[in-house]
Amino acid sequence: MAAPQPPQLTLFPDPPLLTDDEDTYNAKAGDTVIAQQKFIPEINYALTWIGQQVSAVDGYRQSAATSAGSAADSAGAADSSKKAAAQSALDATSNGKAQVDLAKNQVTLAQQAATAAQSAAQAAGAAAGLPGGRVPFTVLQINSAGNVSWGDGLIDKTSAVPGQALMLGTGKTPQWAFPGQQIGDVLISARNPGALYLPADGGIRLQSAYSELFAKVGLIGGGVGLSWPEVDSGGPSGIGNNSFGASQAGTVLATFNGTASLRRSTNRGVSWATVALPNSNINSSMDTDGQGTWIIAGTGTQLLRSTDDGQTWQPVTVTAAPSGYTWNRVKYCGANTWVVGSNGGSGQGIRSTNNGASFGAIDFGHGGATIAIESNGKGVMLAQGPNLRKSTNYGATWVAGPTISGQAISISTDKNGTWVLTTGATSNGVYRSLDDAMSFSVFPVAGYSTGPFWWVFIAYGFIFVRRSTVDAIQKLQVYIGNGVWQNVNDSVLVNGQGSGGFQIVDAGNGVLVGNSQNSNGKLVIATPQFPYDTSTQFALPLINATSGTAAYIKAKELA
Missing domain, CATH: 1.10.287 (Helix Hairpins)
Structure with missing residues (x-):
């Protein structure tokens, strides 16, 4: 009898080859x-x-x-x-x-x-x-070595936490994130949104219990800059204009004209230590990225840089400033970028994109000395010379800035859309922007129809404006909101400062540092007056809601 014919197996098609398109x-x-x-x-x-x-x-x-x-x-x-x-x-x-x-x-x-x-x-x-070795629920993907392998069908779950969802982030890259409102977002509602929210009623809470919310809100609801006692840093006389700085972490640095000495405090000016600098040609501005890197300007060919929060310093050789001038305006711009202006020339500047390790030449385009530079840390910058210039790419390129009358002597921003600048004009000398420096309008200082106003600083929701020496006592005005201005009468803080020479820096936790009127190497430090313990507590925002509703602020991602 004929043998039964076995079933035939279908041959595989031609396999793909690496030489195929x-x-x-x-x-x-x-x-x-x-x-x-x-x-x-x-x-x-x-x-x-x-x-x-x-x-x-x-x-x-x-x-x-x-x-x-x-x-x-x-x-x-x-x-x-x-x-x-x-x-x-x-x-x-x-x-x-x-x-x-x-x-x-x-x-x-x-x-x-x-x-x-x-x-x-x-x-x-x-x-x-x-590849071989497939296990259930895996898919083909390109691994970190650039090879094809079987891998989890979802992105790495080790960093995800319960409650997160797979979402598209910047550049449409998948990431784990919490959907909906984020910590710090405010909700106006007629219902109680639950345990993830707190009432936005100005209440006091523990920083340890709501650490992420505290990082967003910070210290609010206190009296900042009300009293300015003099503090001796222990250095020689002659703190130069703009020759001190502070970080939010509490480090305060001060340099002294014509010396190679720097005084350093890590506790917001409570105690000080001396740090040696590579040279003594330091009488200019400084700034920090807030993460331990500092830059000090002072000569025409060299900057000083520290990467250990001011403990040690190394010189950085840079493009020469215009002949006869120095680099004297330093500003950290965010994204590891620094911009430095000169006190003369025709608009020359230098810029670093590697956190100050090296600098290349730029042109502000304002045609003269750089009087003031400010940045919101997110790419937007203003630089004042003979003309006001603006950058939206961390200082890489510059265009004509918004229209104001006169020249800005001082510029400050809260980094959240509000900018204020002063021009030194005897009338209408203060301008404010509420659209992140897209446009400015006159910002009246209540009680003073004329100036001039020389200097401005924004911190903790307050706007500090220094008036000239026309008034013998009241020279520092503080805007607290809703059209209300207050005067600071401390003559040690405000008396005798030259045009644009006065400065205030923020040392974090509500502590502000300024330079004294006296040429004795001293500073003035304003400790905040909060109705709670700023080392362990913080205040929630006080937000008014319409009748029948209440304001809440998201405090946690998981109950």
Whole structure:
């Protein structure tokens, strides 16, 4: 009898090759994956067929055994048929053995076909760049080494926390983030939004209990800059204009005209230590990125840089300032970028994009000395020379700034959209922007129709404006909001400062530092007067809501 024909396994299509173009490679890879999926049912069918053949062979064997028994019975009844029956039994046995051998051969062929198909599938996958070792719920992806591998279908979950969702971030890159409102967002609602929110009612809370919210809100609701006692830093006389600085972390630095000495405090001016500088040509401005890097300007070819929060300093050689002038206006702009202006020339400047390690030349385009530079830390900058200039890319390029009358002597921003500048004009000398320096309008100082106003600083929601020496006592005005101005009468703080020479810096936790009227190397430090312990507590915003609703602020992501 003819041997049964085994099922035929479909050959795989041509595998994708590394030499194929992208479209061909993708098409072949897709065909190969589809063929692999179809191959499994064919294998299952072949194995079923083999099982059927084995059952048939066993039937043949049982039939042969029955025939042999019948032959033996016939031999006992009639001797004449003995030989015929024996021969029949022999024929039946031979036929059964042939069927068994045939089935064995079919099983061997099926096993060989399955092995060959598996090898072909692996070879095709390898040729297509498909790795082995797949586990459930994994997908093909490019790993960090640039190779194809099986990996989790979601982005790394080790950094995710319960409650987060997979969202698109900057550049449409997937990331784990909390959907909806974020910590610090305000909600006006007629319902209580639950445990993740706190009432925006000006209440006092522990910083440790709401550390993320405190990082957003900071210290509010206190009296800042109300009293300015003099503090001796222990340095020689002659703190230069703009020659001191502070970080939000509490480090305060001060340099002294014509000396290689710097005084450093790490506790907001409570105690001081001396730090040696590489040279004594330091009588100009300084700034910090708030993360331990400081830059001091002072000569025409060299800056000083510290990367350990002012403990040690190294000179940085830079492009020479205009002949006869020095680099004397330093500003950290955010994103590891620094910009420095000169006290003369025709608008030259220098800029660093590697956190002050090196600088390249830029042109502000204002055509003269740089009087003031300010940045919101997010790319927007203003620089005043003979003309006001503006940058929106961290000082890489500059265009004409918004229109004001006169020249800005001092510029300050809260880094959240509000900018104030002073021009020194005897009337309408203060300007304010509420649209992140897109436009400015006159900002009246209540009680003073004339100036001039020389200097401005914004901190903790207050705007400090220094008036000239026209008034013998009240020379520092503080804007507290809603059109209300207050006077600071401390003559040690405000008396005797030259045009633009006065300065205040923020040392964090509500502490403000200024230079004293006296040429004795002293500073004035205003400690905030808060109705709570600023070392452990903070105040929530007080937000008025319309009748029937209440204001809440998101305090946590998870209850």
